[in-house]
Amino acid sequence: MMPPALNGTPTRPGLIGGSVGYFLLRRMTARVGPRDPCAGVAYQSRSKVEVLFGPQIWERVRGRVVIDFGCGFGAEAIEMARHGARKVIGIDIRDHVLRTAQAAAEEAGVGDRCVFARHADEKADLIVSIDSFEHYDRPAEVLQVMRRLVKDDGRVLVSFGPPWCHPLGGHLFSIFPWAHLIFTERALMRWWSDYKSDGATRFSEIEGGLNQMTVGGFMRLLAESDFKIARFEAVPIRRFRYLFNSLTREFLTSIVQCELIPR
Ligand SMILES: C[S@@+](CC[C@H](N)C(=O)[O-])C[C@H]1O[C@@H](n2cnc3c(N)ncnc32)[C@H](O)[C@@H]1O
Secondary structure: OOOEOOOOOEOOOOOEOHHHHHHHHHHHOOOOOOOOOOOOOOOOOOOHHHHHHOOOHHHHHOOOEEEEEOOOOOHHHHHHHHOOOOEEEEEOOOHHHHHHHHHHHHHOOOHHHEEEEOOOOOOEEEEEEEOOOOOOOOHHHHHHHHHHHEEEEEEEEEEEOOOOOOOOOOHHHOOOOOHHHHEOHHHHHHHHHOOOOOOOOOHHHOOOOOOOOOHHHHHHHHHOOOEEEEEEEEEEOHHHHHHOOOOOHHHHEEEEEEEEEEO
16 A cells, blocks of 8 residues: 555655666766756746735735745745735744744844744734645644634635646656656655755655645645635646646646635
């Protein structure tokens, strides 16, 4: 039986494993090692928050308490504070990114309205979660935490991607399109351990996590959550949009976006 991944979908076993898989991975990446194929290409010199949620997002954050769940180094939280959020709470599991985010907020002159921490106890008008749902180790629990942290008349805005079956959905493990599905997790983790000394033996154990979230898996999580779906969109990879349908959706979705309302 295939072991269940943390998002509830089965872990895909991969086709090429063992020493052959490891050997091929080493050969293909001999000079470069793991590199994130998605890093920094999409939002150069543009506001990621505005690109993902539209310019009306600034009206929605102004004067509000906002939580940025999975805030990373805090760029989006700081931007929301700059656009007039009353308070922005950035939540992340990595202490060093939280410290860097707080320093960046001070530097940007919004340190008094930004808090970066592992947990929050204040309810928010708006929770945003950007490029993080494919990283949370226990995404169903994160939805429960979000429900506790959002006001009854508040909203949650989610955008994440690429999802797991996208050609680059394996993030650092997508050394070529769909490599993360073609090679076994064991072969990929053996290759990974040649470059990183984090001791990770599963995708989920790398820094920041990777939970193999699919579009379908995310929809199932939402259906079981304490949220109603106000809007849901699986956005196709632009150049393949003509091939996008219910059969190809899992493989050709670039990002998943939704707006959630507390039940
Ligand atoms: C790809 S980064 C996205 C950061 C930022 N939101 C952005 O868009 O640039 C995903 C973040 O989710 C964080 N993360 C992973 N699991 C988490 C959890 N259970 N709770 C909070 N943050 C988590 C990681 O540490 C990482 O900083």
